[in-house]
Amino acid sequence: xxxxxxxxxxxxxxxxxxxxxxxxxxxxxxxxxxxxxxxxxxxxxxxxxxxxxxxxxxxxxxxxxxxxxxxxxxxxxxxxxxxxxxxxxxxxxxxxxxxxxxxxxxxxxxxxxxxxxxxxxxxxxxxxxxxxxxxxxx
Numbered sequence: 001x002x003x004x005x006x007x008x009x010x011x012x013x014x015x016x017x018x019x020x021x022x023x024x025x026x027x028x029x030x031x032x033x034x035x036x037x038x039x040x041x042x043x044x045x046x047x048x049x050x051x052x053x054x055x056x057x058x059x060x061x062x063x064x065x066x067x068x069x070x071x072x073x074x075x076x077x078x079x080x081x082x083x084x085x086x087x088x089x090x091x092x093x094x095x096x097x098x099x100x101x102x103x104x105x106x107x108x109x110x111x112x113x114x115x116x117x118x119x120x121x122x123x124x125x126x127x128x129x130x131x132x133x134x135x136x137x138x
Contacts, residue, residue: 005128005130006129006131007126007127007128008084008126008129010046010125010127012127013127016071016073016082016084017042017048017084018041018042020073022037022040023037023038023040023069023070023071024036024037024038024070024071025038025050025058025062025067026067026069026070027058027061027062027065027067027068027090028061028065029061034061039051040069043119046125047088047119047121047122048086048119048122049118049120050117050118051115051116051117051118052115052116053116054114054115054116055114058118059092062118063090064089064090064091064092065090066089066090066123067087067090067120068085068086068087069086069087069088069120070084070085070086071084074130077132078132079133080129081129081130082128082130083127083128084125085127086120086122086124086125087123087125088120088121088122088124089121090119090120091118091119091121092117093116094115094116
């Protein structure tokens with residue numbers, strides 16, 4: 001038996017993303033998929049903003065590439081929760097006007113010397129909620 005997911009509209013997805021501070025960046029390295037947990041925040045235009053070291057693997061891999069970003073909250077007790085995915089092109093810059101951001105529960109860390117800002121401009125935002133279900137014991 002599988003629980004049914006309920007699709008969420010884009011605005012609801014962005015609101016959910018603005019309430020968390022850690023997600024997963026999905027990118028490729030040598031044509032293979034890679035996933036990295038990252039701290040982030042959401043800009044007023046819906047872009048996902050995160051910081052990385054100038055010489056990091058992430059910075060080299062995502063520059064001007066299509067990437068995916070996912071964040072979720074799931075309740076371990078009943079399995080309820082939500083998941084949001086953002087697909088878009090990543091821009092890397094050392095000098096960005098981040099503008100107004102939607103406040104997050106925990107702000108992204110401040111940029112430091114040798115860091116860059118990665119902005120994922122959303123081209124597709126999808127989300128789903130998952131209702132809780134009873135826990136079955138084996």
